[in-house]
Amino acid sequence: MSVSVSRTMLQRLPELIELQRLAEHGAKRFVKVEELVTVEHGDVSLPVLAFEFGNQDPRAPVFFLTGGVHGLERIGTRVILSYLNTLVNLATWDDSTRDLLERVRFCVLPIINPVGMYLGRRSNGNGVDLMRNAPIEADTSGRVSIAGGHRISNKLPWYRGVAGAPMEKESLALVKYFEEKFAKAESVIALDMHSGFGAVDRLWFPYARTAQPFPNIKEVYQLIHNLDTVYPHHIYKVEPQSASYTTHGDLWDYIYERRANVKGSTFIPLTLELGSWSWIKKNPRQIFSALGIFNPVMPHRTSRILRRHLHLLDFMLRAAAAPKSWVQGHGVLSRPEDLERLAKARWYSDQAA
Numbered sequence: 001m002s003v004s005v006s007r008t009m010l011q012r013l014p015e016l017i018e019l020q021r022l023a024e025h026g027a028k029r030f031v032k033v034e035e036l037v038t039v040e041h042g043d044v045s046l047p048v049l050a051f052e053f054g055n056q057d058p059r060a061p062v063f064f065l066t067g068g069v070h071g072l073e074r075i076g077t078r079v080i081l082s083y084l085n086t087l088v089n090l091a092t093w094d095d096s097t098r099d100l101l102e103r104v105r106f107c108v109l110p111i112i113n114p115v116g117m118y119l120g121r122r123s124n125g126n127g128v129d130l131m132r133n134a135p136i137e138a139d140t141s142g143r144v145s146i147a148g149g150h151r152i153s154n155k156l157p158w159y160r161g162v163a164g165a166p167m168e169k170e171s172l173a174l175v176k177y178f179e180e181k182f183a184k185a186e187s188v189i190a191l192d193m194h195s196g197f198g199a200v201d202r203l204w205f206p207y208a209r210t211a212q213p214f215p216n217i218k219e220v221y222q223l224i225h226n227l228d229t230v231y232p233h234h235i236y237k238v239e240p241q242s243a244s245y246t247t248h249g250d251l252w253d254y255i256y257e258r259r260a261n262v263k264g265s266t267f268i269p270l271t272l273e274l275g276s277w278s279w280i281k282k283n284p285r286q287i288f289s290a291l292g293i294f295n296p297v298m299p300h301r302t303s304r305i306l307r308r309h310l311h312l313l314d315f316m317l318r319a320a321a322a323p324k325s326w327v328q329g330h331g332v333l334s335r336p337e338d339l340e341r342l343a344k345a346r347w348y349s350d351q352a353a
């Protein structure tokens, strides 16, 4: 890692400094760190880092945790840092954590868009919204709003990039990492951290590009049934992303569709969208700052958010380590056709014929 701890860097991107500290001092035994790509912007040059824990067998089940795709939404990265801190410290003395990591490969990209985070903006240095940047079209183009991705100008948010151009460096780094690293994995749960939409915390599964049912809804249903029974008072509203809005260019839709060629492997990409409107309601002045719309401002509220999601990340790591608990054919619930019926009734009832 080549990031120097300058005063500006500490002020603008303390998360990266904390990651650097974790990489250098945080229990080296449990961490493998890779620099996937370096992104240049003006006189700054920032790495996209990947951290890896646990079982290194390429066939091992995977939990893939990502954040910082949108540079403004730094609270997601801070939740990840909070969880990594817990895990790394637990693993120094807790045998059950070490045993868990023996059974799962845990890979983390805490800041996919470091330049955006450094600049305090949603897009990357080229003004491209990475989560609208994949070469994939929504099937309801007529109904996709400008926030669903456009090609008008990189001066506006949600810009997709030039039609036909290669994906941005950061998007490519994510896709390449995923496809190289997890080509043989028997199952993958991905969780991508975002913030800013709505008043409640939403857990989204695909698709973003269409209201059509997600092909792996049986597995999603089983996984969420397990979440509901383990944490009956959890706070998450679980739904397909298209129930909130439809977008072009979603990286997870893209990776999912390409993954369809990998036979006998199950992949569920989830997005955690932290609902920031309730923080704004409690502290309306923060609406006047761009960062304030996407992140809690008051310290006590930040601490609460950092604690609030630890059990979800822990649940996902455990679920990823136990694919028999949610992969179709192994699931503890019931027959596949029942799962499909239950899933459709829960999430696609408006489409039921």
Ligand SMILES: [Zn+2]
Pocket (backbone or CB within 6 Å): 069, 070, 073, 193, 194, 195
């Ligand atoms: Zn976002």
